[in-house]
Amino acid sequence: MTITIDLNGNSHEIPSDVGNVQQLLENLNLADRILIVELNKEIVPKDAYDTPIKDRDQIEIIHFVGGG
Amino acid sequence: MNERYSRQELFTPIGEGGQALIREASVFILGAGALGSAAGEMLVRAGVGRITIVDRDIIDWTNLHRQQLYTEQDVIDQLPKAVAAEKRLTAINSDVDVTGIVVDVTPNNVLDLIRGHDFIVDGTDNIEIRLLANDAALKLGGLPFFMGACVGSYGLTFPIGIKEGQPCLHCLLEILPAQTMTCDTVGVISPIVVTTAARQVADVLKYITGAEFTPKLESTDLWTGERASIDVSKLKKNSCPSCSANPTYPFLSARESMxxxxxxxxxxxxxxxxxxxxxxxxxxxxxxxxxxxxxxxxxxxxxxxxxxxxxxxxxxxxxxxxxxxxxxxxxxxxxxxxx
Missing domain, CATH: 3.30.310.10 (TATA-Binding Protein)
Known part of the structure; x- marks a missing residue:
């Protein structure tokens, strides 16, 4: 079973056991990055990464990188 | 007056008035690597009045695939990037007053280097120096700092200090990363350099010409096609050590030894x-x-x-x-x- 989210403008399938923002970040291998997460146009604070994720949610994630 | 900027002036949001404002701009480019090269070339072509570009490094063969100001001869001559950048940028537009400085930017010299310029364009390659630039810009009265960063096929930009009530870089980075991805670990392709620098310079031109816009944290991955644009206004922190009412500018206070x-x-x-x-x-x-x-x-x-x-x-x-x-x-x- 999977659910489909809109991730940074692309349709993205994730396992349905990925239930919240924290688990999504782990699924995407982004959990140890410095990042800003937006769920349905609202920024999710770090202490609210247990916010549930549902089918068709719109999610934007921007992580910081060093290079340039 | 020649026709050099006529196509830029024909672009209605700039016009002749905007071109005159661009001509008055005094730009500090922090770093003459990939982003600094690309942004520097766009800005001299656009006809800014003055550019200071600083860098601590020399040109290497591994730079040539993405650092557009440099040539094979520069590698053979072992030129510092700031020296070769000044030469190339002046050759592109001799009307612009370009100064290249070979220097390592530190808490001890950053204010003296930046003072007298209108804003900073980020061409650096690590988060610590971006936070130093962020503190320096705030200490100098809130100079805009056009942040940009990229690795692999991914880049992000964030214009800081162009509108009241917006967060600074320190507000966004609660925890400093022990290690971030760098060009060293995951590589980088030139299209994301140019894309990232283009966004920085577009924001610079909008800022100079007085266009109204809300600064956003934006990212692009040219390989996957992913894009994101987040309004981070709500992340401004009243307790931020860099931009609150009683700032301590922590990144400026580091003391130097070896x-x-x-x-x-x-x-x-x-x-x-x-x-x-x-x-x-x-x-x-x-x-x-x-x-x-x-x-x-x-x-x-x-x-x-x-x-x-x-x-x-x-x-x-x-x-x-x-x-x-x-x-x-x-x-x-x-x-x-x-x-």
Whole structure:
């Protein structure tokens, strides 16, 4: 079973056991990055990464990188 | 008046009035690597009045696929990036007053370097120096800082200080990363450099010409097609040590001793001596001529091979030790030569 989210403008399938923002970040291998997460146009604070994720949610994630 | 900027003036949001404002702009470009090269070229072509571009490094073969101001001859001549950038940018537009400075930007010199410019364009390669620039911009009265960063096929931008009530970089970075992805670890392709710099420069042109816009944190991945644009207004922190009502500017207060850094994208350690110890390159070259091999000496630097490593000494009191990421080994090599 999977659910489909809109991730940074692309349709993205994730396992349905990925239930919240924290688990999504782990699924995407982004959990140890410095990042800003937006769920349905609202920024999710770090202490609210247990916010549930549902089918068709719109999610934007921007992580910081060093290079340039 | 020639027609040089006519197509830019025909663009209605700029017009002749906007072009006059661009002409008055005094720009500080922090770093003359990939982003600094791309942004610098766009800004001189656009016709800004003055550019200062600073960098601590020399040009290397591994730079040429993405650092658009440089040529093979610059590598052969072992030119510092700031010197080659000044030459190339002046050749592109001799109306612009371009100054390249070979220097390592530190808490001790950052304010003096930036003071007198209208804003900062980010061409750096690590988060620590971005936070230093962020503090310096705030300390100098809130100069705009057009942040940009990229690795792989991914880049992000965020214009800071262009509108009241917006967060600074420190507000966004609660925890400092122990390690971020760098060009050294995951590589980088030139299209994301140009894309990232283009966003920075577009925001610069909008800012100079007085266009109203809400700054957003934006990212793009050119390989996957992913894009994101987040309004981060709500992340402004009233307790931020850098931009609150009673700032301490923590990144400006670091005290300097012998400093070391492993350079991004390079198997190289940089050693910086305290209190700007200056190397007298001419006399030093004579004194080590018998000790080292492959000695190259130009007005900006002295390069040689010693102890199995290529060394580059800059007049401003720095040495690059190539062929190692081991700071202790690099210090030992330097001590062997300098005493």
């Amino acid at each position: 400093r070391t850094a492993v350079l991004c994208g390079r198997d190289t350690v940089q050693l910086s001596w305290p209190e700007n110890r200056k190397f007298e390159l001419d006399s030093f070259a004579e004194s080590i001529r018998g000790t080292v091999s492959k000695l190259v000496h130009n007005p900006h630097l002295l390069a040689c091979e010693y102890g199995g490593h290529r060394l580059v000494l800059f007049r401003d009191g720095r040495m690059l030790v190539h062929g190692t990421k081991d700071i202790v080994a690099a210090k030992k090599i330097a001590a062997g030569l300098l005493g």
